[in-house]
Amino acid sequence: MPTRRAIRLHPLRGQPTGWSALEVVPWHDAGRFTGDGDDPGDRLDYHTGLVYPQDAASQVPVLLLAPRPGEVVIDTCAAPGSKTSQIGIALGDAGVVVACDADPRRRAVLGEVLARQGVTAAVVTPMPVAVLAERRPGCADGVLVDAPCSGHLPSPTERQCERLAVKQGRILADAARLVRPGGRLVYSTCTDRRIENEDVVRAFLDANPGWRPDPATLPGCDADLDGLGGLRLGAERQGTEPFFAIRLVRDQDGPVDTLAGDAPEPLPLPWPVPGTVMRLGGHAVAVTAAAAACALPAEVRGLRLGRIHERGCEWQPWGAQGLARRGAPATVVAHGDAAALWAGATMALPDAPFAVTDRGAPLGVLAGPPDARRLDLPSRMRRAGLR
Ligand SMILES: C[S@@+](CC[C@H](N)C(=O)[O-])C[C@H]1O[C@@H](n2cnc3c(N)ncnc32)[C@H](O)[C@@H]1O
Structure with a gap:
């Protein structure tokens, strides 16, 4: 018997757009069964982190x-x-x-x-x-x-x-x-x-x-x-x-320990960001206090926001998406314009560093002059044909 395709919705990333069918998974209010023809990889919803494909x-x-x-x-x-x-x-x-x-x-x-x-x-x-x-x-x-x-x-x-x-x-x-x-x-x-x-x-x-x-x-x-x-x-x-x-x-017997180590030096950002922003190698990361101070060797710690330069920070796409939903100044664009921006279009947009869609999904960081702003995406991210 075939299984049903399913996704999980991110509670902080807006509302899904344009799916042929979305049925709530009975045991999880953030879970949805999707239509058989719906491929998450074709969706801006997936690329903006709103949707994660995961069996129910x-x-x-x-x-x-x-x-x-x-x-x-x-x-x-x-x-x-x-x-x-x-x-x-x-x-x-x-x-x-x-x-x-x-x-x-x-x-x-x-x-x-x-x-x-x-x-x-x-x-x-x-x-x-x-x-x-x-x-x-x-x-x-x-x-x-x-x-x-x-x-x-x-x-x-x-x-x-x-x-x-x-x-x-x-x-x-x-x-x-x-x-x-x-x-x-x-x-x-x-x-x-x-x-x-x-x-x-x-x-x-x-x-x-x-x-x-x-x-x-x-x-x-x-x-x-x-x-x-x-x-x-x-x-x-x-x-x-x-x-x-x-x-x-x-039961209540047994040893107790902690993973807590030293708290790192916080790195200031121009906007309020929940948790701590700290320097890790040449990068700024947004991290909870407990993850920042966790005394374990780490390959990843928190969310990598971007590379730090003398002039500021070069935002990474997923870090920028995280910031756009967490209090950093963002321009709101209609879903259709968002898909066009994602595909490489330029448009006149207000001078905010980040962009979000009118359904609440974070797009990422904007670059270019005010009359021809574009979405700054690394080349390996899929651009064309997203809905
Ligand atoms: C079923 S998969 C985990 C899927 C994952 N929890 C998820 O939801 O995406 C099992 C994982 O166990 C890892 N694994 C195998 N032996 C392990 C071990 N001794 N200690 C830790 N991980 C192990 C494998 O590399 C594999 O990634």
Whole structure:
């Protein structure tokens, strides 16, 4: 049975425009099923970070984790970042989401996904989960283990699934050590195989008496196969990819630690920007206080705004989009004009540094004289034919 295409809407990036069908996902008010002919890549909505293509079932784990502003959250298997960005948006301008992933190339994509959605709370670290757990046990309010699973293999053998189950159990055990007393962990996979889902969780609970399931329900989702309090979704009943997710809570015993290090020197900008703007290498980044001070090696920290020169800052497109929605002066242009600007047109526009559409989506930074202003986009971004 085919699955339904779905997207997730960014709550700070305006209203979607011109889709053939948008149906609210029953378990997530920011989720939408789209029409089969709707390709997000053709849409300005995607390029302005309003829309992120994400299977509707894959939106469930972060709903169970329910991150709150100010919290420390660790996403242990984070790339390419669908769920890290969902967590970062939920944290807003307070807290930190630390993203780990064993694959450096996938971590590079993760950095882009976070930037596109303007996430300031993120720290992407190359530190392996086991090392982090060894050094900072009990540092997180919430941890997500969206485990590598057989759902990504074309026709997995029993042996492959057994090996994956061992790996999943190991990552889950390491990840659990990161959770503070009373904190929570969500374990999820995109396979319907019991051996990688209920069996992994049951083995973990048997070996860790300080943990218990925290049963959850969501509209339209099914219960897990063992009555553990987890959720299952799939093509036949929900129109999604196969999915399993369960929330576990730690009891009140155990170590407590923090990721807090020294606060960096703030870098002033001409406009108020939520959180801190700091210098990182030759760049200015907008970052939550907790992500700025997070004492971990980082490949990405906050949202890269632009390169700093003696004369000011050369804005990066996704940084500029983030600023345009966060209090920096922006010119409002109609959606049609926005598509033309995106395609390379010039037009007379008021002298504000940034542009947003009349539906609230941030376009980016404007350049050129007042009577022929253009949108400053790097050449590798797709320009033509966007609606
Ligand atoms: C299912 S994918 C994660 C998808 C991601 N959570 C998202 O929503 O975009 C599993 C990820 O686990 C990573 N991985 C595999 N083994 C790992 C390990 N031992 N520690 C951390 N990450 C690992 C893989 O590189 C892969 O990116």
